[in-house]
Amino acid sequence: MKLHLSTATDILLQHEIGITGSKSESNRLLLLQALFPNIKIKNISNSDDAVVMQKGLAISNGVVDIHHAGTAMRFLTGYFAAQEGKSVTLTGSKRMTQRPIKILVDALRDLGADIVYAAKEGYPPIKVNGKKLTENKVSLPANISSQYISSLLLIAPSLENGLELELVGKITSVPYIKMTLALLTEIGVRSSFKGNQIKVFPKTSVDSKTVTVESDWSSASYFYSLVALSKVGTEITLSSYKQNSLQGDSVLVEIYEAFGVQTKFADNKIFLKKTAVSRPSKINCQLENAPDIAQTIAVTCFGLGLGCHLTGLHTLKIKETDRLEALYTELSKLGAVISVTDKDLTLEPSKHINPDIAINTYNDHRMAMAFAPLAMKTSLYVNDAEVVSKSYPDFWNDLQKLQFHIKQV
Template sequence: MNLKLQHISNIENNTLQITGSKSETNRLLILQALYPNIKIENVSNSDDSQLMQKALASNDEIVDIHHAGTAMRFLTAYFAVKDARETILTGSKRMKERPIKILVEALEQLGCSISYEEKSGYPPIRIQGKRPIGNRVSLQANISSQYISALMLIASFLPEGLEISLVGKVTSVPYINMTLSLLSDIGIKGTYDNNVITIESTKEVASKSVVVESDWSSASYFYSIVALSDQASVTLGSYKKESYQGDSSLVEIYKYLGVETIYGENTITLKKVSNPEYQLPQGLDLSNSPDIAQTIAVTCFGLGIGCYLTGLHTLKIKETDRLEALKTEIEKLGGNVDITEDSLRLEPSAVIKKEVVISTYNDHRMAMAFAPLALRTSLSIEDANVVSKSYPDFWADLKKLGFKTF
């Protein structure tokens, strides 16, 4: 479904409730499967989290998680330690192109049994579940943090716990800290010091209800909308100042793009400041929050300013090669973008072409990152339903702000 966007009204004093964080939800769903007396509130209504719930409830041999990358990584580790359970874990065509070898090799260090059904190093994989005998594993640190979190989530289930040694510079540290914090919330002890993560074996945890904070990466699109507006105020719930999510760095980053964040009781209000000086720091390192790179790049393009973003090497193995996709779509609109393996440079531009159709490449973040540009030009979003992967209510929420969809 192609969706044409048009915006005709002011954005003032609007309040939206954003779905629970997909990242927090999916971690907690794995922990709940291992420790069933955990209760989870404000569960994400994203496709990815629904696929995770369905997979964990399934007794089928073949488990298909479609485009859900987090589910593929976390379930690989989960099924690997489920004694006497054989599972074939598969996904979409794109998922079969996304590497899983690093995680498989780490699990094999623990004694897990996993084989490839098609191409070596990639899904689908056949998992012979067993209780691992090892308690130490080593892997490269500059990889997707989902590999590391997958190991952390099953660590307390192992008879001797787990020590994870990370070699080199660690990518996406906030996601590791998020996993540690969620483990701590349910009573599992762990430490992260000098590139070594240690998590204690825990046979059972006390009954507890955990509330999932709303998703900061979903909030990023409203930061972009406020930045691209002449005048705007939007309140989002439910958020907290001391967030586990690395994407909460939006608060500081968007100060440079004319957006002030005001914390309320479980809410944030985004306000456009008067007479902003748009100037993003050059060489902005997003290695701790790569999921907001698309939003930031599109905001800068819409404002007519340049940016140089680094730390983006994990974007090449997401739902699509996000760096190539960003370059292609921004240049369709009249921009000029250079990319490397881990960076993006956008040149300042005063031109935004009209009536452009934005391709989404089966990537929810491409659709949502470009939607705010409807404040500056007329455009259409191809395959608009792709947003359901992380934020099914996105288009309905944009309508509440005054956007028209056709």
């Protein structure tokens, strides 16, 4: 599906949007619910990733196809490795078979898991024969994707001896690790995180508990971008959000102050307002703990004619696509002067935007949604726009509520 996006040049946005629950929290809680059925979940994400996760957890034997869902691949690898008597083959899209899984598989094998590569060594598909895991000590490089780490932490309370995990080197993606541990605490599992050592203690059962998933901050980022690119006075309300969020992407509140976006919290909502502000010519952001908002920030800067230097982006190379190269290609088509390495991005200030450019999305939901706010500045096309369903199925409908002109072509 190819969409054409445009807006009136004098548009003043004012609306309230209800955003689906965080897929990061939802997928963690779905796995914990599979281990401890007493858990009930409210405001669960309606994303493709959460749907795939639920379907995968319901399978005991056979093939589990997770499509593009990297989180589901990592979490289900850990889950099935510790499920005695279950035997599955985890596979996915062509891109998924190019995304490495070796570090997690090696760690699980150190705990006693039986996992075999079905094709290329180090990559899905993998055959996982569940068994009782009795080893409880393992180490991982500290600078890897937090999903590998969380996969181990989530199954840890179900292991008879719990888990002692050592992270070797400088830890990245700390907020996502803390999110996992906070959710374990919420259901009554004891853990500790001191220095580079994480311990999770075993627990055979938990009390009945209802956990409400906070709405997704990554999804909120696109509305921060819209407000930043809009007229002074624009106001958008988003629900449901907490001021003390578990999600690393909540750093948006601080980052977007530089773009003139004020955030106020009240009644489990965030109120965004565009204010007049003296902006610097170049924005510098260290995004090691929030890499998923890099695309949004880069596009916001381009739309405002600002430069930016974004660092801490090493995990973007192994996402749904190589997000750094994808940003380079698509922003260049729009007229940007941009350079990328394997871990950072530099955009030069520029006031010119090429109109009616077709943005390729590379099977990556965040490419589609990050570029959409540029319709505030110029008309553009978005190819394969249905990819947003991976995390935010209602995205295009919500933009139409904000007076965006969206036409399928």
